[in-house]
Amino acid sequence: MELRDPSLLREAALVAGHWIESRPKSGRTIFNPATGDAVGRVPEVSDIQVNEAIDAAVVAQRAWARVTAGRRAEILRHWYQLILENKDDLALIMTLEQGKPLAEAAGEIQYGASYVLWFAEEARRLYGEIIPGHQEDKRLLVIRQPVGVVAAITPWNFPCAMITRKVAPALAAGCAVVLKPAEQTPFSAIALAVLAERAGLPTALFSVVTGNAVEIGGVMTSSQKIRKLTFTGSTAIGALLYGQCAPTIKKLSLELGGNAPFIVFDDADLNVAVEAAILAKFRNNGQTCVCANRIYVQKNIYDKFSEAFSERVQELSVGNGLDPNVLLGPLIDERALLKVEGHIADACNNGAEILVGGKRHKQGRLFFEPTVLKGVTAQMRITHEETFGPVAPIIRFDTEDEAISVANDTEFGLAAYFCTNDASRVFRVSEALECGIVGVNTGAVSTAEAPFGGRGMSGIGREGSRHGIEDYTELKYICVGSVG
Numbered sequence: 041m042e043l044r045d046p047s048l049l050r051e052a053a054l055v056a057g058h059w060i061e062s063r064p065k066s067g068r069t070i071f072n073p074a075t076g077d078a079v080g081r082v083p084e085v086s087d088i089q090v091n092e093a094i095d096a097a098v099v100a101q102r103a104w105a106r107v108t109a110g111r112r113a114e115i116l117r118h119w120y121q122l123i124l125e126n127k128d129d130l131a132l133i134m135t136l137e138q139g140k141p142l143a144e145a146a147g148e149i150q151y152g153a154s155y156v157l158w159f160a161e162e163a164r165r166l167y168g169e170i171i172p173g174h175q176e177d178k179r180l181l182v183i184r185q186p187v188g189v190v191a192a193i194t195p196w197n198f199p200c201a202m203i204t205r206k207v208a209p210a211l212a213a214g215c216a217v218v219l220k221p222a223e224q225t226p227f228s229a230i231a232l233a234v235l236a237e238r239a240g241l242p243t244a245l246f247s248v249v250t251g252n253a254v255e256i257g258g259v260m261t262s263s264q265k266i267r268k269l270t271f272t273g274s275t276a277i278g279a280l281l282y283g284q285c286a287p288t289i290k291k292l293s294l295e296l297g298g299n300a301p302f303i304v305f306d307d308a309d310l311n312v313a314v315e316a317a318i319l320a321k322f323r324n325n326g327q328t329c330v331c332a333n334r335i336y337v338q339k340n341i342y343d344k345f346s347e348a349f350s351e352r353v354q355e356l357s358v359g360n361g362l363d364p365n366v367l368l369g370p371l372i373d374e375r376a377l378l379k380v381e382g383h384i385a386d387a388c389n390n391g392a393e394i395l396v397g398g399k400r401h402k403q404g405r406l407f408f409e410p411t412v413l414k415g416v417t418a419q420m421r422i423t424h425e426e427t428f429g430p431v432a433p434i435i436r437f438d439t440e441d442e443a444i445s446v447a448n449d450t451e452f453g454l455a456a457y458f459c460t461n462d463a464s465r466v467f468r469v470s471e472a473l474e475c476g477i478v479g480v481n482t483g484a485v486s487t488a489e490a491p492f493g494g495r496g497m498s499g500i501g502r503e504g505s506r507h508g509i510e511d512y513t514e515l516k517y518i519c520v521g522s523v524g
């Protein structure tokens with residue numbers, strides 16, 4: 041397969057409005073996880089270049105904040121249109137560097153673009169307030185202003201949507217962004233920057249810096265000029281960055297790890313429950329922060345659900361994402377594969393039974409069979425650690441109270457799911473689950489209109505929805521006196 045527009049796969053970083061091309065014997069090579077083939081190279085930008093990007097962003101942001109919200113919205117809408125016009129190329133780039141099937145990659149491009157459209161619209165709704173004064177001669181006003189220069193650090197599993205979910209609200213609010221994409225998937229970020237330039241985004245307002253994560257993160261977190269850090273990734277790195285930002289008192293958004301329970305009550309529609317669980321578990325080959333990590337099934341439908349679910353899992357085709365018949369691509373790297381194998385081995389050593397899969401897939405080094413485990417208990421690693429792979433542990437429960445108790449028995453609090461046909465239970469259980477997102481009778485919850493985020497070790501802040509732009513603004517209270 042070829043790119044219709046080869047200029048979208050650019051082997052360069054964008055620093056302060058200038059493209060820094062990668063050089064033959066330096067920089068970092070990105071490999072296709074399905075084949076091991078080199079996709080391309082990107083430069084390792086220096087600390088000096090990261091600071092150049094930040095300094096240029098400070099200047100560009102001041103001018104951008106003076107642009108009307110309507111003009112900012114126009115440019116964002118143009119960016120949205122260009123992303124959709126180039127969807128097939130962007131999807132191909134994503135499949136080559138991340139491995140997800142082409143159709144799923146195209147779906148992510150559509151999803152990622154929806155955040156750009158949403159915040160193009162929200163740009164014009166950053167309203168202020170006029171508050172009734174506390175004295176006759178006083179007039180109280182509240183306005184929202186952009187925080188300034190934002191640093192964004194994003195993960196490999198959604199190489200487009202996790203970027204637009206940050207960059208779009210930041211630009212809509214009048215901020216500038218310096219982005220460090222995941223080292224595994226820089227080309228999706230670079231292609232978005234190419235299209236942002238074509239959409240008319242002012243120079244230096246959006247930089248994409250590639251290279252050593254620790255070094256780049258160190259420059260970003262220590263710079264007083266960076267007034268907000270928005271991070272999506274693992275809880276461990278999120279906590280590290282949280283601490284690194286403390287000395288400069290930055291605003292923070294942290295979208296971190298998850299350990300989502302998926303509960304099937306005995307009054308649920310079995311087909312609805314199976315399909316919802318398949319989607320919640322195996323989307324992106326189980327590599328999403330909101331994937332069902334534990335599946336709890338009420339005791340008197342446990343065997344029937346396990347059988348029906350296992351039959352569906354056996355239908356999930358595994359292979360190179362360029363094959364239109366493939367539903368599950370490779371895992372991102374060897375570390376991910378070893379974690380999957382470790383969870384399965386631990387569970388089986390403690391009494392769990394493999395109903396489906398359980399082994400590396402013949403398709404290649406990073407491919408793994410979609411796996412179903414039965415007889416899983418709370419003593420196993422897989423119920424407490426985020427697997428981030430195609431393994432579905434099925435756990436039996438007896439009562440609703442027990443289901444809620446075990447579902448909440450985690451330090452994470454991002455997403456949870458449950459299936460029931462009992463209307464009262466919908467509200468009772470939704471309110472009892474300790475997390476930021478609840479899916480009822482569905483495994484698909486993510487959309488630009490809704491606030492995405494969690495609590496506890498899953499992070500702070502919300503992305504998307506009308507709330508997602510607020511964290512890129514500062515409230516200012518203006519008190520006008522002597523009004524007579």
Ligand SMILES: NC(=O)c1ccc[n+]([C@@H]2O[C@H](COP(=O)([O-])OP(=O)(O)OC[C@H]3O[C@@H](n4cnc5c(N)ncnc54)[C@H](O)[C@@H]3O)[C@@H](O)[C@H]2O)c1
Pocket residue numbers: 193194195196197198202220221222223253254255256257258272273274275277278280281294295296297298328329330426428454498499
């Ligand atoms: N809550 C969400 O919305 C969400 C979305 C996607 C992924 N995630 C989580 O991310 C994890 C998987 O993604 P990952 O493996 O890319 O996570 P990761 O934390 O290893 O990496 C995320 C980003 O942080 C960078 N990074 C790593 N160490 C750094 C450091 N010391 N300083 C600065 N930057 C550093 C990486 O280069 C990457 O860009 C999972 O835990 C998943 O749950 C959460």
Ligand SMILES: O=C[C@H](O)CS(=O)(=O)O
Pocket residue numbers: 197198201327328329330486492
């Ligand atoms: O990995 C977690 C992302 O947030 C995925 S999505 O927002 O659910 O698409």
